[in-house]
Amino acid sequence: MGKFFTSVHLKEDLCKGCINCIKRCPTQAIRVRNGKAVITKEFCIDCGECIRICPHHAKEATYDSPEVMKQFEYTIALPAPSLYGQFNHLDDINIILTALKKMGFDDVFEVSGAAELVSEISRKYVEEHKEQWPIISTACPTVVRLIQVRFPNLIEHLLPISAPVDLAASLARQKAMEKTGLPSEKIGIIFISPCPAKVTAVKSPIGIEKSDIDAVLAMKEVYPLLLPLMMQSIDDVEELKTSGRIGISWGGTGGEAGGLLSDSYLAADGIENVIRVLEDLEDCKLDQLEFIELNACAGGCVGGVLTVENPYAAKVKLKRLRKYLPVACSHLDDKELKEAYWTGEVQYEPVFNLGKSMKESISKMSRVEELCERFPGLDCGSCGAPTCKALAEDIVRGVAKEQDCIHILRDYIHKLSDELSKIDIKK
Amino acid sequence: MMNDKIKLCYDVPADDFTRAGEASSNVKSKLKMMGVNPEIIRKVAIAMYEGEINMVIHAFGGTIDVVITPDEIEMVLKDDGPGIENIELAMQAGYSTAPDNIRSLGFGAGMGLPNMKKYTDELNIDSTVGVGTTVTMKVKMNER
Numbered sequence: 001m002g003k004f005f006t007s008v009h010l011k012e013d014l015c016k017g018c019i020n021c022i023k024r025c026p027t028q029a030i031r032v033r034n035g036k037a038v039i040t041k042e043f044c045i046d047c048g049e050c051i052r053i054c055p056h057h058a059k060e061a062t063y064d065s066p067e068v069m070k071q072f073e074y075t076i077a078l079p080a081p082s083l084y085g086q087f088n089h090l091d092d093i094n095i096i097l098t099a100l101k102k103m104g105f106d107d108v109f110e111v112s113g114a115a116e117l118v119s120e121i122s123r124k125y126v127e128e129h130k131e132q133w134p135i136i137s138t139a140c141p142t143v144v145r146l147i148q149v150r151f152p153n154l155i156e157h158l159l160p161i162s163a164p165v166d167l168a169a170s171l172a173r174q175k176a177m178e179k180t181g182l183p184s185e186k187i188g189i190i191f192i193s194p195c196p197a198k199v200t201a202v203k204s205p206i207g208i209e210k211s212d213i214d215a216v217l218a219m220k221e222v223y224p225l226l227l228p229l230m231m232q233s234i235d236d237v238e239e240l241k242t243s244g245r246i247g248i249s250w251g252g253t254g255g256e257a258g259g260l261l262s263d264s265y266l267a268a269d270g271i272e273n274v275i276r277v278l279e280d281l282e283d284c285k286l287d288q289l290e291f292i293e294l295n296a297c298a299g300g301c302v303g304g305v306l307t308v309e310n311p312y313a314a315k316v317k318l319k320r321l322r323k324y325l326p327v328a329c330s331h332l333d334d335k336e337l338k339e340a341y342w343t344g345e346v347q348y349e350p351v352f353n354l355g356k357s358m359k360e361s362i363s364k365m366s367r368v369e370e371l372c373e374r375f376p377g378l379d380c381g382s383c384g385a386p387t388c389k390a391l392a393e394d395i396v397r398g399v400a401k402e403q404d405c406i407h408i409l410r411d412y413i414h415k416l417s418d419e420l421s422k423i424d425i426k427k
Numbered sequence: 428m429m430n431d432k433i434k435l436c437y438d439v440p441a442d443d444f445t446r447a448g449e450a451s452s453n454v455k456s457k458l459k460m461m462g463v464n465p466e467i468i469r470k471v472a473i474a475m476y477e478g479e480i481n482m483v484i485h486a487f488g489g490t491i492d493v494v495i496t497p498d499e500i501e502m503v504l505k506d507d508g509p510g511i512e513n514i515e516l517a518m519q520a521g522y523s524t525a526p527d528n529i530r531s532l533g534f535g536a537g538m539g540l541p542n543m544k545k546y547t548d549e550l551n552i553d554s555t556v557g558v559g560t561t562v563t564m565k566v567k568m569n570e571r
Contacts, residue, residue, distance in 0.1 A: 152465035279452060283472050353462040358497040358568065359431065361461035365495075366430035393460075 061196030072188030085314030112247030194304025
């Protein structure tokens with residue numbers, strides 16, 4: 001898989017070439033060219049904002065079909081805790097887990113169970129690494145990707161611990177191999193995801209070499225399959241759950257930070273807010289904090305673009321579900337869990353660089369400034385770029401031209417017709 | 428035509444805390460696109476932000492001129508404010524003349540000028556009481 005795999009992609013036949021997505025994209029990764037949106041893969045962080053905003057449903061996420069289960073002899077479902085917030089009147093998580101088995105999975109392994117282990121490991125890590133404070137959470141792959149391309153100074157603050165879903169996948173695989181004696185390739189670890197970024201995190205992981213997840217299903221596709229099976233499950237519920245309050249809380253913003261049992265944290269969500277926090281972090285304005293939890297989606301994972309329920313309603317449901325649960329059900333019990341730590345270094349990817357050398361960059365940047373002076377500054381998007389400045393950068397990068405600006409083009413045509421009429425008079 | 432330097436000019440409005448930091452954040456994003464060493468960007472951003480905040484708190488706003496060349500980044504912060512009475516004292520960490528209402532906002536910790544010195548390679552303050560202050564800061568591109 002290439003370095004710049006992205007899950008979000010365009011359905012060209014549905015795209016009308018409007019400017020909704022180019023305006024919404026937080027990294028300005030989209031342009032409209034020849035009447036269709038084009039995503040620059042290097043700039044895309046898979047936040048899913050364009051999927052949310054597109055009125056023509058022309059943007060979609062790549063994920064697997066439930067059919068993928070047939071490829072494996074033994075399958076394990078990894079439900080994200082946000083899944084539990086999708087259903088009305090649910091008071092027992094075991095009903096969902098039982099229904100997943102009825103759907104055809106041989107076993108389930110709760111991501112929230114692994115989340116409790118991650119919380120325990122993180123608690124220790126944060127305490128022992130004061131020099132790295134404030135430590136930034138790495139559970140949201142969109143945030144990690146954003147930092148990798150735009151906030152090089154913050155890479156050293158990243159929490160080098162696997163996201164709960166990755167740890168869940170490793171543990172589920174070990175468990176299945178022990179239980180069934182099957183070789184690894186016959187076991188399918190299948191994640192039920194609230195967001196497209198998790199698909200990307202599986203196909204081109206950051207921090208770990210290879211993900212143990214074999215396939216990713218969209219929560220919104222599993223939802224209608226689960227509903228009738230949940231009704232059937234009510235009378236013969238299996239006791240399957242392995243998580244308590246801490247694990248379930250990971251589904252919404254503040255859950256991860258709360259699991260650290262410290263007050264010295266900040267938890268932000270929504271990609272624009274995340275960017276503001278990262279900017280302040282970079283300027284050392286938040287140095288007094290121990291931990292920073294960041295989620296690209298409003299509300300946290302419950303706000304993922306592949307979920308069904310309103311994120312805030314889902315959060316209330318999670319709160320209700322966890323009310324009478326123990327604080328945590330999964331514990332390390334002195335186990336080391338080496339698989340929970342990142343094995344690779346995160347490298348800065350300067351994808352937004354204008355030039356190869358400082359000299360070239362200075363020259364190009366001053367040309368951008370010149371062009372911006374000439375453009376009307378309306379940020380109308382008619383040229384296909386989200387702002388006049390973005391068009392100027394495109395021109396300097398050699399992928400657009402000045403007359404893509406309709407205002408410049410109009411002036412040019414006026415001038416041309418003036419010239420032509422002068423020729424007429426002379427005759 | 429090859430340009431070997433970029434000049435950027437910013438107005439810093441007085442008493443507007445919501446806009447304080449706009450100029451430094453703008454310079455920061457430009458330096459990032461130019462592929463400047465992240466450590467240098469950090470120094471410029473912090474030093475310039477401190478200067479900007481100072482102009483908002485103490486000096487009824489002013490202007491900032493930034494010149495970027497392959498060798499260095501120069502920031503000139505100019506204001507027509509009250510001037511600094513005792514520069515030596517102002518340079519001491521923890522010394523502040525900020526009024527209580529500003530301190531209650533979390534500013535005025537007396538780290539402005541010391542931070543500007545710490546994060547730049549050259550700092551020059553030219554101030555006349557009752558006339559104004561010009562702060563010139565330089566960060567070298569190749570020094571860490």
